[in-house]
Amino acid sequence: MKTLFVSLLIFNLLSLTLSKELCNSHDKKVLLQIRKHFGDPYFLASWLSDTDCCTTWNQVKCDRTTNRIVSLRLFSGNLSGEIPAEVGDLPYLTTLEFHKLTNITGSIPTSISKLTHLISLTLSRLNLTGSVPDSFSELKNLRVLDLSFNSLSGSIPSSLALMPEIDILSLDRNKLTGPIPDSFGNFVGRVPGISLSHNQLSGKIPASLDNRDFRLIDFSRNRLEGDASMFFGPNKTTGSVDLSRNLLEFNFSKLVFPSTLTYLDVNHNKIFGSIPTQMTQLTFLSLNVSYNRLCGQIPQGGKLQSLDYTAYFHNRCLCGTPLESCK
Numbered sequence: 142m143k144t145l146f147v148s149l150l151i152f153n154l155l156s157l158t159l160s161k162e163l164c165n166s167h168d169k170k171v172l173l174q175i176r177k178h179f180g181d182p183y184f185l186a187s188w189l190s191d192t193d194c195c196t197t198w199n200q201v202k203c204d205r206t207t208n209r210i211v212s213l214r215l216f217s218g219n220l221s222g223e224i225p226a227e228v229g230d231l232p233y234l235t236t237l238e239f240h241k242l243t244n245i246t247g248s249i250p251t252s253i254s255k256l257t258h259l260i261s262l263t264l265s266r267l268n269l270t271g272s273v274p275d276s277f278s279e280l281k282n283l284r285v286l287d288l289s290f291n292s293l294s295g296s297i298p299s300s301l302a303l304m305p306e307i308d309i310l311s312l313d314r315n316k317l318t319g320p321i322p323d324s325f326g327n328f329v330g331r332v333p334g335i336s337l338s339h340n341q342l343s344g345k346i347p348a349s350l351d352n353r354d355f356r357l358i359d360f361s362r363n364r365l366e367g368d369a370s371m372f373f374g375p376n377k378t379t380g381s382v383d384l385s386r387n388l389l390e391f392n393f394s395k396l397v398f399p400s401t402l403t404y405l406d407v408n409h410n411k412i413f414g415s416i417p418t419q420m421t422q423l424t425f426l427s428l429n430v431s432y433n434r435l436c437g438q439i440p441q442g443g444k445l446q447s448l449d450y451t452a453y454f455h456n457r458c459l460c461g462t463p464l465e466s467c468k
Contacts, residue, residue, distance in 0.1 A: 162195075178222065237253065237259060245268060260283060263285065265290050284306050285309045302329065313337060321350075334358075341363065357380060393413065415436055434457045
């Protein structure tokens with residue numbers, strides 16, 4: 142009898158343990174509201190009210206200690222409609238991702254700015270319109286902000302430079318207009334890699350960007366004018382610069398390139414001068430100076446002759462291997 146009693150006690154304790162739901166009731170309620178907002182789609186079929194969101198639901202993760210929802214990642218599924226404002230009611234989220242959901246439309250809900258624990262925010266390859274929220278500057282722990290491949294318009298908020306932990310800032314392939322904010326030369330913390338390509342940005346690149354050492358810059362396919370020499374210099378640690386297909390016009394001869402530079406694309410601009418001999422000392426993975434106004438002989442040495450001729454063609458009077466010999 143004693144053995145039977147102990148066995149029943151253990152069984153009952155195990156049953157109680159197994160039946161105890163880990164998922165926070167508030168978080169579960171919010172997630173069910175999000176599912177309802179999208180019309181209870183098959184993509185969220187695992188989100189059942191009588192199951193534990195921490196153990197059986199897909200697309201979400203709970204913190205192992207607190208059991209609060211810390212990750213919501215919705216990607217490559219069949220969802221339609223706007224991003225629900227309720228996502229801002231999951232206060233412990235560190236990762237929020239809506240990716241590759243082309244039927245997601247509307248503007249970015251400002252409620253996301255309440256998620257002060259966010260480390261990574263990805264809203265990419267959707268069909269979002271409207272502006273980039275100025276209130277994102279309140280996300281003081283954010284390291285990754287990816288809003289690429291949407292139809293966002295308006296200007297870039299200067300307040301984005303107030304995010305002290307930002308490490309990757311991707312606003313590429315939108316319809317953003319206006320200048321690059323002068324504040325981007327004064328990030329308050331980390332110096333992020335910045336991608337603003339395939340927009341409609343105009344004006345001059347702010348001289349203030351010389352204040353910071355950017356490891357990655359992609360400003361390609363915009364309408365930027367003037368000088369871009371602020372990204373180069375012997376004391377910089379820049380690794381990748383893409384300024385192609387703009388209206389930039391500056392003297393290439395006067396640039397001093399950092400030894401860390403491995404990727405440089407400035408094709409389709411109005412850049413003049415010659416190729417500095419110092420470029421023979423660099424180990425390029427990719428170089429493209431085509432469709433500019435460069436002249437003179439391509440310096441002999443390093444990787445410069447091993448590149449395809451398309452890296453140099455369509456300049457005013459550039460010559461030497463791999464182009465035609467200089468006369």
